[in-house]
Amino acid sequence: MIQPAELVSFLSFLQKIQPLTPSALEAIYSLCSLIAVRKNQNLQEIGMRCKTIYFVKEGLARIFYLKGGNEVTEYFAFENDLIIRAESLFTGKPSLKAIQALEDTVFIGIPADQLFSLFDTFPQIERLFRKIIEQAYVHTVNRMETIQFHSAEERYAQLVEEKPNLIQRIPLKYIASYLGITQVSLSRIRASIR
């Protein structure tokens, strides 16, 4: 049985987005499970249908996929970040993307179908979820702008500024593909900054 204390950070994360009544909170609480994944292990493999919404309770993870034999990092999730493979969850297709723990990581998982079936009983939960997607959408639009119209050097500088600890915690090669460049190119950029 999960101790309520284990979920405090997650539930308060949700409450900040959309206040929830005790019964709605309880309904979400009852769907949560904890999953511990060791460093460099995959929580979800490529090719599985994504049916779970994850939240990083402790640790660090990434979503990545394969492109011409190379791993491409799409997203990093730190403590208190959601991690959702939207392109599978919302389309029902198998995901081409994997979720990997980059440190020993504890995830909170919620089965998506069970969560979605709460929507009819608790419109406030559907509202919560709508707001989460809105935020993710705005974030993605802004990220696209950054990728499309800034140089790799600017993108790196911006990333370092936004998430300084990312550089310490994540191998360079993962950061490079997240920025849309090669590892060699990123190394060159770092050399030119010094």
Next chain:
Amino acid sequence: MIQPAELVSFLSFLQKIQPLTPSALEAIYSLCSLIAVRKNQNLQEIGMRCKTIYFVKEGLARIFYLKGGNEVTEYFAFENDLIIRAESLFTGKPSLKAIQALEDTVFIGIPADQLFSLFDTFPQIERLFRKIIEQAYVHTVNRMETIQFHSAEERYAQLVEEKPNLIQRIPLKYIASYLGITQVSLSRIRASIR
């Protein structure tokens, strides 16, 4: 007074995403207005807060913004496409983006605050809107992947395949910035394809 026939395409567009009861449809219907904009005129200027959700009934439009004095096209909307400046609508900040008609265009507009206030009475409308955002989100994630990991030539080829008539209807310079490259570069790509 708007004739119901004028809104058939829009309402059936919505119904395909989420079936709606007659009273919910009527509620949406009563919020709609028609806006005709001449070619090359702006429906919304840069700097305004975005408080309206638009749908292209006839014609063609784009969202663009300024980057170092140059116009950058973010999105093209054809007949029966929604056009929403999400980054302003969902954050309340003034939009840095303009909406411009690229042909004589008729928009259907819905005031966002009035639409959102229907959510409490009609959870199905909130659901409709959630699904719309989900679709937009998935679309944007896929587009980002395309931009980040395909060459400009591949991106152009893909665009031509997906929307062949886009090439005929839209000036090259707008397409170039949509693809994230310069006009000169796109012209070169076209020459190399022939």
Next chain:
DNA sequence: CTGATTATTTAACATTTGTAAAAGGATAAG
């Protein structure tokens, strides 16, 4: 139709980024 304006292409050159291979550092297992 004509001139003016705008859109597109071409050319020459600079810069950025990619590719492949090797060298240097860091880390983990025995």
Next chain:
DNA sequence: CTTATCCTTTTACAAATGTTAAATAATCAG
């Protein structure tokens, strides 16, 4: 400690894209 492995940097060269300017081509207003 030593070796093996993995990560990062460096080097040399190739390819892609940007920049600037000029040359065509297309479009629009009178």
